[in-house]
Amino acid sequence: MLRGKKVGLRARHEDDIPILRAELYDDVVNGSRAEGRPWRPITPGSNDSRLVVDDTVESNVPFSVVELEGDTLVGTANLWGIDNHSRSAHIGLGLLPAARGKGYGTDVVAVLCHYGFVVRGLHRLQIETLSDNVGMLTAAERNGFVREGVLRSSAWVLGEFLDEVLLGLLAEEWKPDARG
DSSP states (O other): OEEOSSEEEEOOOGGGHHHHIIIIISOHHHHHHHOSSOOOOOOTTOOOTTTSOOTTOTTEEEEEEEETTTOOEEEEEEEEEEETTTTEEEEEEEEOGGGTTSSHHHHHHHHHHHIIIIISOOSEEEEEEETTOHHHHHHHHHTTOEEEEEEEEEEEETTEEEEEEEEEEEGGGOOTTOOO
16 A cells, blocks of 8 residues: 555455445546546446556556545545656546545545556646646645646536646656645
8 A cells, every 4th residue: 555644546446346436436527537438337246447457457546435444435446547758647546525625635645646657656746627626726836837838718617618737747846745
């Protein structure tokens, strides 16, 4: 397990899947905002790649996020689009509704930075998020990510186009203790 100040990132357990499905993916609004594709229901027991881990896919490293006190599942996180040639990857996370607003997102981003820069030896990490996702923007910026641009009207979400913000962080800019 990778440990932060408040959360740990560990392998996905089979009993995590029904909780993540019910609290993150079955919610039409949350699912629509989190995915770059239209929401659709997930059939219980299916091998949907958003939930079931395929350890043969090297370009995506999914984690379950747990509170360090009590080992309670609070969300999901991943390093995806890993490019070993350019030494870059993207960060993604989703917190269960009850876990939002507690600083877990900032800690998850910090742990993913440690994993990407220290464990994997990557040079650049990137985040794309909806421009109104204040929680993710705050978590990214508290960890040193810089806003590099706005992708105007790039995401079709529940009947409207929304802007996305592109944030980046380079290994030499990363300050592990800068999170707050």
